[in-house]
Every structure is written in C-alpha cells, then in structure tokens.
Amino acid sequence: MTAFPQATECPFCGANHDLATGVSGGDAPNDGDISLCVSCGEFAFFEAATPGGLRKPTDAEFTMIAESEILRASRAAWVRIVEQRRGKQ
Numbered sequence: 001m002t003a004f005p006q007a008t009e010c011p012f013c014g015a016n017h018d019l020a021t022g023v024s025g026g027d028a029p030n031d032g033d034i035s036l037c038v039s040c041g042e043f044a045f046f047e048a049a050t051p052g053g054l055r056k057p058t059d060a061e062f063t064m065i066a067e068s069e070i071l072r073a074s075r076a077a078w079v080r081i082v083e084q085r086r087g088k089q
Contacts, residue, residue: 008035009052015039034071041078043071 007016015037020029029035029046035054036043043065044054057065065071 006053008046008054010037010040010042011044011050011052011054011056012042013037013040034065036071036074036078038078041075041082043075 003019007018009016017035017038020035022029031045031047031049033046034043035046043057045057045061046053047055
C-alpha cells in the first residue's frame with residue numbers, strides 16, 4: 001500500500017483517500033493511472049494538476065473502462081465486498 005503525502009478526493013462522492021494499492025504492482029500512482037473509489041465504486045484518473053488529485057473519466061475513458069476485463073473484475077469484487085458488508089449489518 002502506498003501512502004499519499006496529501007489525500008486525494010473522489011470527484012464523484014467526495015471521499016478522501018490517503019492510501020492506494022496497485023492491482024498490477026508498481027509504486028505510487030502516476031498521472032493517468034486509474035483509481036477505484038472504495039466508498040462509491042466509481043473509477044477516476046489520477047491527475048496532480050486537478051484539485052483533489054483525481055478527475056472523472058472522459059467519454060473515451062469510460063468506454064475503455066467498460067471494455068477492460070481487469071477493471072470490470074475490480075468493480076465486481078468491490079460490489080461483492082459491499083454486499084457482504086451490508087449482509088453483516
């Protein structure tokens with residue numbers, strides 16, 4: 001897990017995140033890397049110049065996300081975890 005010097009903010013739900021784990025390895029995220037918000041399940045792109053450090057995907061990026069097996073699997077895993085947590089409440 002990589003700690004951020006300053007938390008990022010999800011452009012969809014406003015959740016603050018100060019840690020990241022890479023799905024395919026690597027160190028700290030770079031501009032253009034994709035993030036899955038653990039709070040709302042939406043994908044965003046790291047971009048240091050954007051307030052909050054994350055931006056919403058463009059239309060072309062939404063298409064790429066929809067076509068990516070690993071990203072669909074990541075969101076499906078997030079959905080399963082959320083459903084399991086709801087079942088325990």
